[in-house]
Amino acid sequence: MTSADSTVAGRPLRADARRNRARVLEVAQQVFAEEGLAVPIDEIARRAGVGVGTVYRHFPTKDALFVAIIQERLRSVGEVARKLAEGPAAGRAFFGFFERMVRDASLNKALFDALAAGGGLNQELTAEARQVMMTGLGDLLAKAQEAGEVRPDLTAADVKTLIVGCLSMARQGTADPGLMVGVVCAGMRPVSPVRTPEA
Amino acid sequence: MTSADSTVAGRPLRADARRNRARVLEVAQQVFAEEGLAVPIDEIARRAGVGVGTVYRHFPTKDALFVAIIQERLRSVGEVARKLAEGPAAGRAFFGFFERMVRDASLNKALFDALAAGGGLNQELTAEARQVMMTGLGDLLAKAQEAGEVRPDLTAADVKTLIVGCLSMARQGTADPGLMVGVVCAGMRPVSPVRTPEA
DNA sequence: GACCAATCGGACACCGGCTCCCGGTTCGGA
DNA sequence: TCCGAACCGGGAGCCGGTGTCCGATTGGTC
Numbered sequence: 001m002t003s004a005d006s007t008v009a010g011r012p013l014r015a016d017a018r019r020n021r022a023r024v025l026e027v028a029q030q031v032f033a034e035e036g037l038a039v040p041i042d043e044i045a046r047r048a049g050v051g052v053g054t055v056y057r058h059f060p061t062k063d064a065l066f067v068a069i070i071q072e073r074l075r076s077v078g079e080v081a082r083k084l085a086e087g088p089a090a091g092r093a094f095f096g097f098f099e100r101m102v103r104d105a106s107l108n109k110a111l112f113d114a115l116a117a118g119g120g121l122n123q124e125l126t127a128e129a130r131q132v133m134m135t136g137l138g139d140l141l142a143k144a145q146e147a148g149e150v151r152p153d154l155t156a157a158d159v160k161t162l163i164v165g166c167l168s169m170a171r172q173g174t175a176d177p178g179l180m181v182g183v184v185c186a187g188m189r190p191v192s193p194v195r196t197p198e199a
Numbered sequence: 200m201t202s203a204d205s206t207v208a209g210r211p212l213r214a215d216a217r218r219n220r221a222r223v224l225e226v227a228q229q230v231f232a233e234e235g236l237a238v239p240i241d242e243i244a245r246r247a248g249v250g251v252g253t254v255y256r257h258f259p260t261k262d263a264l265f266v267a268i269i270q271e272r273l274r275s276v277g278e279v280a281r282k283l284a285e286g287p288a289a290g291r292a293f294f295g296f297f298e299r300m301v302r303d304a305s306l307n308k309a310l311f312d313a314l315a316a317g318g319g320l321n322q323e324l325t326a327e328a329r330q331v332m333m334t335g336l337g338d339l340l341a342k343a344q345e346a347g348e349v350r351p352d353l354t355a356a357d358v359k360t361l362i363v364g365c366l367s368m369a370r371q372g373t374a375d376p377g378l379m380v381g382v383v384c385a386g387m388r389p390v391s392p393v394r395t396p397e398a
Numbered sequence: 399g400a401c402c403a404a405t406c407g408g409a410c411a412c413c414g415g416c417t418c419c420c421g422g423t424t425c426g427g428a
Numbered sequence: 429t430c431c432g433a434a435c436c437g438g439g440a441g442c443c444g445g446t447g448t449c450c451g452a453t454t455g456g457t458c
Contacts (some may be wrong), residue, residue, distance in 0.1 A: 017406090017455095034313060045408090050406075051447080052407065053405060053449080061446085064206070126403060133297075155374075158382075164367055166364060168363055183350070183353075183361065183383065187382035212435095213424085216434075241415080250437030255416085259417095261416070262415085
């Protein structure tokens, strides 16, 4: 999204083009959230009331469209974490964030796909947004660890991985997501009980 | 796999047919383990040195072939769990089984896909094998709970879900799988520490 | 109002995967 | 050895999805 209202050449988009572009973004946002990356482009075009060509003119590939949408979301998530890290009750805030994250991404398949995308998805494109998210998460985690509420050997990447794991569990539909998150959250606390399982 | 050596009509398979069938099963076993359900049938046929038609003659659909292979595996897993449940040190055995399960399925994409297959995959076909697995897991879990080593509010389905979660985490490749399993295992222990995160 | 270029839309080429089918081959009983 | 039936191989058809192309349309400027 180098520029929302002008082409690469700098010439402003025609009114209809601008309208269509906005409409595609708006619809894609919703459809991706509902269906995830798996939704065909045709579906988005149809729902937006435009032709497939129009979608591809504004976004060269399906991934580009997806990235344009998800970046915003990742950044906002990171921002939330960062703000929580600045507040009090780091432990509470951390676990609350974790649960909220799982809940949100359960309801938003786009967010799920973005988080779960391991090797796939143009990582250069999301790199910056990803960075914001991980930094925010890292800040919050560090605070919670300082407060002795979370195992000190966990990294932000670990926590992200645990979130993805919880999401996969939720997606299974074979167990209460709340319970699963509870188990994982309990496991993230410092090793207080008697023993840990040995390899 | 109603009958490995005869057609539905009961007539014994010709020698070459039997040979090919066995070869396909053998190769498919390996290829599915390496690549998971995503591998194209052509690949299996090629590696088995037969035509695609031959594969489809013996197994009406790709799923059928997959199921024929995975059933055995699921049953064997259940059997292992059942035997562990009969032995001593239920807690140790349970967590050991959990870790082993995650490790095995990390190395065997077929097993992963079978476990993770939520809505998909002919569930009628795998129902019996699935049953064996869940029963074995249930036995082992119950013993570990009796021994006070596992939270009493977890069900076998919950544990299976947690396993799938760990597998998703491992697949991410962004964190040490051993650590992730450690976190989840710790979380499955009875709630001994101070508090659990509230919703 | 008229003109030109930007934009639209959707038909279409292309691709990869599953499945069916048929001409040719091989088995195995007599 | 010979023959019919069973079996083989892989090409063809189909399907769903992505991305491209070009005639038709529309915006905005003179």
